[in-house]
Amino acid sequence: MFKDEQLSSIAKVREEWELTVLRPIMERWPERKEEFLTQSGHPVKRVYTPEDIADKDYVRDISFPGWYPFTRGVFPTGYRASLWTRRLITGLATPEETNKRLKYLIEQGQTGLNIIFDNPTTNCLDSDNPLCEGEVGRDGVPCDTLRDVEVIMDGIDMRQVSTSIIHSGPFILSMYLALAEKRGVPFGELRGTLQNDVLSQYYTVNMSVLGLRDGFRLSADVVEYCRKHVPRWNPISFVGYQIREAGSTAAQEIAFAIGSAVAYSEELVGRGMDVDDFATRLSFMFNCHNDFFEEICKLRAARRLWARIMKERFGARNPLSWLLRFHVQTAGSSLTAQQPINNIIRTTIQAMAAVLGGTNSLHTNSMDECYALPSEYAARTALRTQQIIAYESGVANTVDPLAGSYFVERLTDDIEEEAREILRKIDEMGGMVAALEAGWVQREIVRSANEYHRKMRDGEITVVGVNAFTEEGDEEVPLEILRIDPAHEAHQVKMLREVRERRDEQALRRALDKVKEDASAHRNIVPSCIEAAKAYASIEEISGAMKEALGAGKESKDAFIC
Amino acid sequence: MAEKRPTKVLLAKAGLDGHNRGIQLVGKALRDAGMEVVYGGLRITPEEVVEMSIQEDVDVVGISIFSGGLMTIIPKIFRALQENESTRSIPMVVGGILPPHEAEELQSMGISGVFGPGSDLEEIVGFIRQLVDSQGRG
Known part of the structure; x- marks a missing residue:
């Protein structure tokens, strides 16, 4: 984005700046750290100039x-x-x-x-x-x-x-x-x-x-x-x-x-x-x-x-x-x-x-x-x-x-x-x-x-209130915390059971069979899922029909990686 | 005198959730501190905790839970350990996202240590070490 002559004049001034301004200042007031890094560990320079994006168009x-x-x-x-x-x-x-x-x-x-x-x-x-x-x-x-x-x-x-x-x-x-x-x-x-x-x-x-x-x-x-x-x-x-x-x-x-x-x-x-x-x-x-x-x-x-x-x-x-x-x-x-x-x-x-x-x-x-x-x-x-x-x-x-x-x-x-x-x-x-x-x-x-x-x-990353600037009483919670009433669970279970009682069993069976059939045949699964949803099939019934057709879902591996 | 065997900890995640960054970090910290970690994986049930604790002859059971259902799930695991002769004396430690009033409730139930959000890894390691020493296990 810069012409060669611009870059060379920038480089010249930078060298002069480093020698006459930066160096004496650094001797007197050293920087806070040897190396400055982003949170992800990418080095960050002191100052960026056109030289750093010279190859950009x-x-x-x-x-x-x-x-x-x-x-x-x-x-x-x-x-x-x-x-x-x-x-x-x-x-x-x-x-x-x-x-x-x-x-x-x-x-x-x-x-x-x-x-x-x-x-x-x-x-x-x-x-x-x-x-x-x-x-x-x-x-x-x-x-x-x-x-x-x-x-x-x-x-x-x-x-x-x-x-x-x-x-x-x-x-x-x-x-x-x-x-x-x-x-x-x-x-x-x-x-x-x-x-x-x-x-x-x-x-x-x-x-x-x-x-x-x-x-x-x-x-x-x-x-x-x-x-x-x-x-x-x-x-x-x-x-x-x-x-x-x-x-x-x-x-x-x-x-x-x-x-x-x-x-x-x-x-x-x-x-x-x-x-x-x-x-x-x-x-x-x-x-x-x-x-x-x-x-x-x-x-x-x-x-x-x-x-x-x-x-x-x-x-x-x-x-x-x-x-x-x-x-x-x-x-x-x-x-x-x-x-x-x-x-x-x-x-x-x-x-x-x-x-x-x-x-x-x-x-x-x-x-x-x-x-x-x-x-x-x-x-x-x-x-x-x-x-x-x-x-x-x-x-x-x-x-x-x-x-x-x-x-x-x-x-x-x-x-x-x-x-x-x-x-x-x-x-x-x-x-x-x-x-x-x-x-x-x-x-x-x-x-x-x-x-x-x-x-x-090791303190290389500072988290305020955690590894720096901590206070007595930090563990106290100055907030009103939302509490979920356990009665909600019972309500949801009751609603689900009511739905199960109300629905047309035959239509449901047909819809779930179709999900299973489409899953086995590797046909696009969405249309039969919409039909199953309309028959008020539950999420476990719909996924269950697919699991039956495809073999039970294998759990994601979880092993210790450290 | 026989050489003391390293402290053995069963770590597992309970509930349906699968966020495992916390338990991975705790496991690494315990291993770095010279302990032996048996990993029970995700979605462990109370029965599995009891079974693995006996089989592996662990000194401590550590359960990590990110789910908001922890006040149901954790007591079930604790009761299962209490109800079995062979696991009754194994202390249980819990880590997860929970507000302080729930942590207190779990502790008053008899759970040895509860580490909520903001817990320090070294504090967890130190706590488990002390717990094992004070119980004369390991």
Whole structure:
């Protein structure tokens, strides 16, 4: 971006500056540390100059927002036309309680829904399964049958709202589609995102309902189905978030998420789909952790890396296929139980990084999530954090304001390069599924997690209130913690049993047989799942029918990796 | 005098959730401190805890739980250990995301140590070491 003579004159002044200004100052006031590193361990120089981005070409590497390679964002006017979607994860106690909380958040200015399910539903088990005792409604909303989706969405217009469903495979989505059908809402009008990234789920939260390869194939069925029938829906969101929460570095987070995306894209192309038929609706979800610039650069790098992969590797021709659109959640693992009010400030900085990195949608954690699900008060404060950034801080007035910063451009490049190198290794291993089966990805993440904790223990990473600036009484909780009434579980079990009694047994049997048949025949599983949902089949019955056809889901391996 | 065998700890995750970063770190810290760790894996049941504790002749049982259902799940495991003659004296330690009032409740039930969010790894290692010494096990 600079002419040779400019660079040589910069170099000349730099040398003079080093000799006459820097050196005497350093002798008198040595720097605080020998080496400055980002949170992920990337070296950070004292000062960045045009010399650090001498190899950059503005048009090739940075360019304009809404223009290849999308370093500066996917939309030409950034947030000037519309702000990011403010979407808080919601799911608690029962479908009834969750519906109330969703309506409350909409009233408070939330612009999209983001629904999380409890452990039983996430594992496709019914609320009355003995394995689920005590866990119903504890970490999200239980959702056994179509009845529960009806209650969760009661009074909410499916045409107006964009709904993110944090679940994988055809299960909950089929219930959502069944509800749309019941309400007479054409699938073409539904907007939202299904998480559906079975691969990341397999190694970050060690969950696998149908086993790795079958689960992967069936989640690809959902993508294929939605591309044909639910055109405005994002049928998969590749989850970097959980990778980071498990302890990865910033570059690993985007590399492994993109690794999943490459695997799904190859699968769909292998089914005969044109890349441009599905790539326009692939989406991502990333983490925003504490290191402000590293996170911004990570998001910029991810966008550029994906655009290049889609264009160069997959030969996508539609510019919309090159866009990496993503949701960000601030880092849950960064919240501290000590001095929990500080979590508001951490979340603010992380959310600011997400916005400066050009996120399309954002969840901000509540200060009390280090203990429990958020109280209404804490959730509202988290939403207000986004509103203050959006409406008061001024950062959304211009597009990608940090572009051109010598440091930001250099770090963006370095993270992209590091991620590209990881992706190359995955390719060498035969792709993401093979790399997971070999346990390589898992080992890499644990290695990074251990390194992070070693640094924290040794004081190389400072966490305020934890290994620095601690106080007497830090263990006391100055917050009202949400308590889930155990009666909710009994209520949910009762509702499920009532549904079971009311439904047409014959229609149910037929629908479940069809699920089983389609699963055995490797036919796209979504249509029969929608029919089963309409017959009020439960999530465990639907997944059970598939397990019967495919052999029981093998659990994700979990061994000690240290 | 026979050489003292290293302290043996059964670590496992209970409940349906699979977040395992915490237990991996604790396991590594215990091993680094010279203890032997038997890993029971995810979604362990009370019966499995009892069975493995006997089979492996462990000194301490450590259960990690991220699930909000821990106030149901943990007492069940504890009761199962208490009800069996051979495991009654094995102390149980719990780690997970829980507010302080729940930690207190678990301790008053007889669970030896509860490590909530913000716990320090060295503190956990020290606690287990002391627990074993004071019980004269190991």
